[in-house]
Amino acid sequence: MSSSSHCCFSLLFFLLFHKISCSTDTITATLSVKDGEGETTIVSSNGTFELGFFSPGKSENRYVGIWYKNISVTTVVWVANRETPLNTTSGILKIIKPGILVLLNQDNTTIWSTNTSRSVQNPIAQLLDSGNLVIKDAGDGNEEKNFLWQSFDYPTDTYLPGMKIGWDFVTGHETFLSSWKSSEDPSTGEFKYSINRNGYPQNFLKRGSIVRYRSGPWNGFQFSGSLNSRQSPFYEIGFVFNPREAYFTNHLLQPVITRATLSWNGLLERTTWVDRTQRWVLYLNVPTDTCDIYKLCGAYGKCNIQTSPVCGCLDKFVPKNEADWLKADWSSGCERRTALSCNEGEGFLKYSGIKLPDTQSVWFNQTMTLEECKTRCLRNCSCMAYSNIEIRNGGTGCFMWFDELLDIRLVPNEGQDIYIRVAASELVSEVRSSGKKQKILIVTLLPLGGVLMLTLILVVYYRRKKKNSELKHEVSRWHNKGDYSNESSNNEFELPVFDLSTLNKATDNFLIGNKLGEGGFGPVYKGVLESGQEIAVKRLSKTSTQGQDEFKNEALFIAKLQHRNLVKMIGYCIEGEDKMLIYEFLPNGSLDSFIFDETQSRLLDWPKRFHIINGIARGLMYLHHDSRLRIIHRDLKASNILLDINMEPKISDFGLARSFGGNEIEANTNKVVGTYGYISPEYAVRGLYSVKSDVFSFGVLLLEIISGKRNTKFFDPDNDDINLLGHAWKLHKEGRSMELVEPHLSDTASLSASEVVRSIHVALLCVHQRPEDRPSMSSVIVMLNNEAGALPQARQPGFFTDDDAHSFNMNEFGSTNEISTTSLSTGEMTITRVDPC
Structure with missing residues (x-):
C-alpha cells in the first residue's frame, strides 16, 4: 500500500470511528435527527437520555421520542408527535428560524412542530441531562428563562425529576400528565393527572371529566392525607402557589433513576430502576387503596381502610339514608345528628388525623391565624368548618368551607386537624385528668348583636372503683380522645375489647398445644375466633417483669401506628387478673x-x-x-x-x-x-x-x-x-x-x-x-x-x-x-x- 493510500485509509478510518463513537446532544441548523437508513439520534451529555425515532411494541407507526439510553428495558419518557404518527421511516427532525423544531415527512410536509413567541439568530435544540429537550439561542446557557420552548412544559405520560406540574396564571399555560391510549399507542388516553386551580390547588387524577383521586391541599410538608406524597429519602417534594403560578415539583437527593408514569389503565406509579435485577421496581402508586376513591363515603362520611366496612360517619353525624348505607351504598353520605340553628350556641368540634375535605370551593387566606380563622367562621352561619392551611411552625393560614365536606379519609399519622360546626347540644365531652373522671358540659351562647360567648362548665368528680377500670379507661382515652399527639379525636381508633370467655374459646382454654412462644411479657397463644379469623393472644404472666406500663405502651403504639411492616393489633382484654393483647396471627413466626x-x-x-x-x-x-x-x-x-x-x-x-x-x-x-x-x-x-x-x-x-x-x-x-x-x-x-x-x-x-x-x-x-x-x-x-x-x-x-x-x-x-x-x-x-x- 502506498504512503498516500495509507494516509487516505487512516483518515477514512478516523472519520468513520469518530462518527460512530461520538454523539451530540444538540440539533443545529446543519445537524438533524433522521429516521430510516442512516438513522441518527442525539444523546444527553451524561449519556442518560436519547432522542430519536421509535415504534412502540408491535406498532409500525413511527414517533419522535426520548428514552433512557442505558437501560435494557426500552422506556420512553416523552413523545413529540403522539397524535400524528408517521407511517414510513422517512421522517426528519430539524431546527429552523426563528427557533422552531419541526418534524417533516418524505415530501417535506410538517407533521409536528413547536411554537415560540420570540425569535433568535442561531436557534438550537438541546437534550439536557434531566431529559428535558429545550430550544434556545446557541449562545445562551441552560437557564429556564432563556428557553424558547421546552418539552418539560408539554409532558406526555411521564414525570421526571425537575419537571413542574401545574399552572402559569400569567400565560394560562397548564402542565399536566396524560396517559397513553394503550401500551402500543402513545396518543392521548382517558386519564389526566393535573393541579385543579379551583379554590385552593390540589392534584386530581381524572378519567375524562370524572375525578378518581384527589391528593388534598399542600400542608407545608405534603399533600394533606396523601399517603404517598411524604418526603422520600431519594427525592424532595416542593409546592409553589402565588398569584403568578401554582405547581408541584421534586428534585433528587440521591443518584437514583426514578420516574412517575400515568399508566394507560389509570394508575400513577413511581418506579425506580434496579441495575441488579434489570427491571423497574414499584416505589409507590395512587390511588393507593379503596379509601383513595374520590368522595366514596359521601358528605361528612369518613373512610378508614382499617375497618370493615371502610365507610362510616364522623362523630356527631349519622347516615343520611340508613337503608342505602346498610347496602354499602354510601353516596348519600351523612348529616348532623342534631341540626344547626344559627346563633343559638353553636360551636366547633375538633377532628384530627384526617385528609382535609375537597378545597375546590373553600375561602382561604394564607396569613391568617387559626384563632382569627375561627372568629371569622363563627360569625358566618354558612361557614361549616375551618382549618389551618399549613401545619408547619404551629400552623398558619385559614381554610373555610361553606359547602358539604367531601372526600374525607382517616390518615392517623399524617392527617390534619379540622374544626367542624355542630349544634350547642353536641358540645358535651368528657375529659379525664389527675386520675379522676370529669364530666364537662359546655354551653356556648352567641348573642345576635355580638360575639360575646358565655361558657358554663359543670365539673362532677367521682373516684374510680377498680384498678382494671382505670386501665380500660386509659386505653380507651388514648384511642377515642386522640391523646396521642392530638392525631385523632374520633372513634376511628377505638380498639375492640374482647371478653375472656371469647379468648378462652378461641384458644381452647389456652391449651399448651396452642402456645406459640413466651417472652418477657408472658406466653403467646394461637387462637381462632368464631368468624374463622386466626389471632395471636399475648397474655401477661403473673411473674412477668413487664407490667401495666408496658401493656399500655403496646396498646398505644401498635394500634396507632399503621404500616405494612408493623404488626397489627386487633384488640385487648382486661378481666380479673388477666391482661391480654390480641394481634393478627403471622404463620411464619419470628425471624x-x-x-x-x-x-x-x-x-x-x-x-x-x-x-x-x-x-x-x-x-x-x-x-x-x-x-x-x-x-x-x-x-x-x-x-x-x-x-x-x-x-x-x-x-x-x-x-x-x-x-x-x-x-x-x-x-x-x-x-x-x-x-x-x-x-x-x-x-x-x-x-x-x-x-x-x-x-x-x-x-x-x-x-x-x-x-x-x-x-x-x-x-x-x-x-x-x-x-x-x-x-x-x-x-x-x-x-x-x-x-x-x-x-x-x-x-x-x-x-x-x-x-x-x-x-x-x-x-x-x-x-x-x-x-x-x-x-x-x-x-x-x-x-x-x-x-x-x-x-x-x-x-x-x-x-x-x-x-x-x-x-x-x-x-x-x-x-x-x-x-x-x-x-x-x-x-x-x-x-x-x-x-x-
Whole structure:
C-alpha cells in the first residue's frame, strides 16, 4: 500500500470511528435527527437520555421520542408527535428560524412542530441531562428563562425529576400528565393527572371529566392525607402557589433513576430502576387503596381502610339514608345528628388525623391565624368548618368551607386537624385528668348583636372503683380522645375489647398445644375466633417483669401506628387478673426461628433475606420519620420481627417503645432496658437514647441476618474475645466481607455478592460507636438499594470486644448494677440497669 493510500485509509478510518463513537446532544441548523437508513439520534451529555425515532411494541407507526439510553428495558419518557404518527421511516427532525423544531415527512410536509413567541439568530435544540429537550439561542446557557420552548412544559405520560406540574396564571399555560391510549399507542388516553386551580390547588387524577383521586391541599410538608406524597429519602417534594403560578415539583437527593408514569389503565406509579435485577421496581402508586376513591363515603362520611366496612360517619353525624348505607351504598353520605340553628350556641368540634375535605370551593387566606380563622367562621352561619392551611411552625393560614365536606379519609399519622360546626347540644365531652373522671358540659351562647360567648362548665368528680377500670379507661382515652399527639379525636381508633370467655374459646382454654412462644411479657397463644379469623393472644404472666406500663405502651403504639411492616393489633382484654393483647396471627413466626436454625435458615435465600432487611428498614423509617412523633422501639431484635405468610417482616413488641416530640432528638433515662447484644453504647453507658439507638440495633440485626449467627453467641476460634461486630469489622478491613455470609448462601445462584458486601458495609455504618456518626434509616434504605452510590467509610464499631480495641466493652460496665432477665425462649438477656448516679 502506498504512503498516500495509507494516509487516505487512516483518515477514512478516523472519520468513520469518530462518527460512530461520538454523539451530540444538540440539533443545529446543519445537524438533524433522521429516521430510516442512516438513522441518527442525539444523546444527553451524561449519556442518560436519547432522542430519536421509535415504534412502540408491535406498532409500525413511527414517533419522535426520548428514552433512557442505558437501560435494557426500552422506556420512553416523552413523545413529540403522539397524535400524528408517521407511517414510513422517512421522517426528519430539524431546527429552523426563528427557533422552531419541526418534524417533516418524505415530501417535506410538517407533521409536528413547536411554537415560540420570540425569535433568535442561531436557534438550537438541546437534550439536557434531566431529559428535558429545550430550544434556545446557541449562545445562551441552560437557564429556564432563556428557553424558547421546552418539552418539560408539554409532558406526555411521564414525570421526571425537575419537571413542574401545574399552572402559569400569567400565560394560562397548564402542565399536566396524560396517559397513553394503550401500551402500543402513545396518543392521548382517558386519564389526566393535573393541579385543579379551583379554590385552593390540589392534584386530581381524572378519567375524562370524572375525578378518581384527589391528593388534598399542600400542608407545608405534603399533600394533606396523601399517603404517598411524604418526603422520600431519594427525592424532595416542593409546592409553589402565588398569584403568578401554582405547581408541584421534586428534585433528587440521591443518584437514583426514578420516574412517575400515568399508566394507560389509570394508575400513577413511581418506579425506580434496579441495575441488579434489570427491571423497574414499584416505589409507590395512587390511588393507593379503596379509601383513595374520590368522595366514596359521601358528605361528612369518613373512610378508614382499617375497618370493615371502610365507610362510616364522623362523630356527631349519622347516615343520611340508613337503608342505602346498610347496602354499602354510601353516596348519600351523612348529616348532623342534631341540626344547626344559627346563633343559638353553636360551636366547633375538633377532628384530627384526617385528609382535609375537597378545597375546590373553600375561602382561604394564607396569613391568617387559626384563632382569627375561627372568629371569622363563627360569625358566618354558612361557614361549616375551618382549618389551618399549613401545619408547619404551629400552623398558619385559614381554610373555610361553606359547602358539604367531601372526600374525607382517616390518615392517623399524617392527617390534619379540622374544626367542624355542630349544634350547642353536641358540645358535651368528657375529659379525664389527675386520675379522676370529669364530666364537662359546655354551653356556648352567641348573642345576635355580638360575639360575646358565655361558657358554663359543670365539673362532677367521682373516684374510680377498680384498678382494671382505670386501665380500660386509659386505653380507651388514648384511642377515642386522640391523646396521642392530638392525631385523632374520633372513634376511628377505638380498639375492640374482647371478653375472656371469647379468648378462652378461641384458644381452647389456652391449651399448651396452642402456645406459640413466651417472652418477657408472658406466653403467646394461637387462637381462632368464631368468624374463622386466626389471632395471636399475648397474655401477661403473673411473674412477668413487664407490667401495666408496658401493656399500655403496646396498646398505644401498635394500634396507632399503621404500616405494612408493623404488626397489627386487633384488640385487648382486661378481666380479673388477666391482661391480654390480641394481634393478627403471622404463620411464619419470628425471624430468629429461621436465621438461627440450621434447617429453617435454608428456606431463606439471599433475595428473601434482602427483602426482609428492607422491610425492617422501612418499618423503622416510618417509626423514626413518617410518624408525627418519633417512635423509638428500644428493643429491636430478631425475635421481635415476625413474618407473615409471604415472609413480609413486621416489627412487634412495643412494650419498651418511647415517643419524641417534633423537636426532640435525644432523651435520658436512669433505667436502661433492652436486650444484651443489641443495645447501643451511649444507651448502655449513659442512659441516652434516640432514633440512632434503634439504628445501632438494626446494624446488629443486619449482620445476624447475613451471617446466621447471634451477636451474643458468636465464637471466633482464632479470637475468643471478639463478637460478631468485631468479626465483621476485621473481615471488612481485610476485604474478606463475603466470608461473613452464612455458608449455605454462598452456594446458591441467587446470591448477589455486591449486594451482600454493600449490606455488610451499611451494617457497620449503623453500629458506629458515636450516634451522630450513624446514618438515619432513610439514608440506610437508599444506601442498601443504590448500588451506584458511594458509601461513607466505616469505622470501628461500638462494643468491639478485642483486647487491642479502645472502644466500649460490655464487661467494663458495673455488673453489680445490672439485673438480667431471660427474654423469650431464645435465651436472650434483657438488661435493666439502674444508674447509681
